[in-house]
Amino acid sequence: MIDPATRLAEIRSRITQAARIARREAGEITLIAVSKTHSAEAISPLIAAGQRVFGENRVQEAAAKWPALRETEAGIDLHLIGQLQSNKADDAVALFDCIHSLDRPTLVTTLARAMDKAGRQVPCFVQVNIGAEEQKGGCAIAALPALLDQARIADLPVIGLMCVPPVAIEPAPFFALLDKLARDHGLAGRSMGMSDDFETAIMLGATHVRVGSALFGARG
Numbered sequence: 511m512i513d514p515a516t517r518l519a520e521i522r523s524r525i526t527q528a529a530r531i532a533r534r535e536a537g538e539i540t541l542i543a544v545s546k547t548h549s550a551e552a553i554s555p556l557i558a559a560g561q562r563v564f565g566e567n568r569v570q571e572a573a574a575k576w577p578a579l580r581e582t583e584a585g586i587d588l589h590l591i592g593q594l595q596s597n598k599a600d601d602a603v604a605l606f607d608c609i610h611s612l613d614r615p616t617l618v619t620t621l622a623r624a625m626d627k628a629g630r631q632v633p634c635f636v637q638v639n640i641g642a643e644e645q646k647g648g649c650a651i652a653a654l655p656a657l658l659d660q661a662r663i664a665d666l667p668v669i670g671l672m673c674v675p676p677v678a679i680e681p682a683p684f685f686a687l688l689d690k691l692a693r694d695h696g697l698a699g700r701s702m703g704m705s706d707d708f709e710t711a712i713m714l715g716a717t718h719v720r721v722g723s724a725l726f727g728a729r730g
């Protein structure tokens with residue numbers, strides 16, 4: 511079995527290689543190690559190997575695992591990459607350093623209120639339903655301008671766009687579309703690319719790649 515530190519080094523070198531081909535700086539790209547479903551015992555070796563940015567998709571799971579893990583090293587950044595229910599907004603604002611799943615007007619209101627109350631600004635990505643899939647989270651492309659306006663008025667710190675393209679088709683056109691939407695709206699962040707396609711995403715402008723199984727092995 512390949513140890514986590516070796517996997518991490520390999521992913522980092524693939525990121526560097528993809529950035530070089532794209533004529534970008536590897537330092538512009540943040541690797542989010544997606545640790546959802548994995549235990550503290552599985553996560554610790556990655557922290558020891560120097561990884562500092564992690565992604566979780568459930569508020570409750572993160573609240574159970576991360577307070578203790580965070581104590582082990584300084585500078586850990588925790589990102590929420592899964593859907594957020596409005597009734598968990600306060601918990602999410604307290605726990606996470608970045609939220610990738612802002613996707614609807616009610617959440618803009620609730621998150622703005624939660625951040626005010628906590629006196630803590632948490633940067634957000636607006637998740638876009640880039641493949642217009644019925645069952646998928648994310649705001650419709652047509653609804654994006656209004657949602658961004660609303661977030662601006664509410665003073666929510668929106669730093670970019672996020673997407674999860676449809677499975678089993680070539681993701682490049684969807685990454686290119688997200689990149690264009692971000693550019694059109696003057697947003698610097700592009701959260702796109704997972705284990706199977708992060709290099710393609712980097713070619714097309716990803717600033718944040720969310721890599722789970724390639725680092726931790728398959729989820730149970």
Ligand SMILES: *Cc1c(COP(=O)(O)O)cnc(C)c1O
Binds near residue numbers: 544546592705723724
């Ligand atoms: C689970 C998950 C990932 C990581 O997926 P892998 O294929 O394991 O790399 C990335 N983004 C989101 C939103 C996820 O839910």
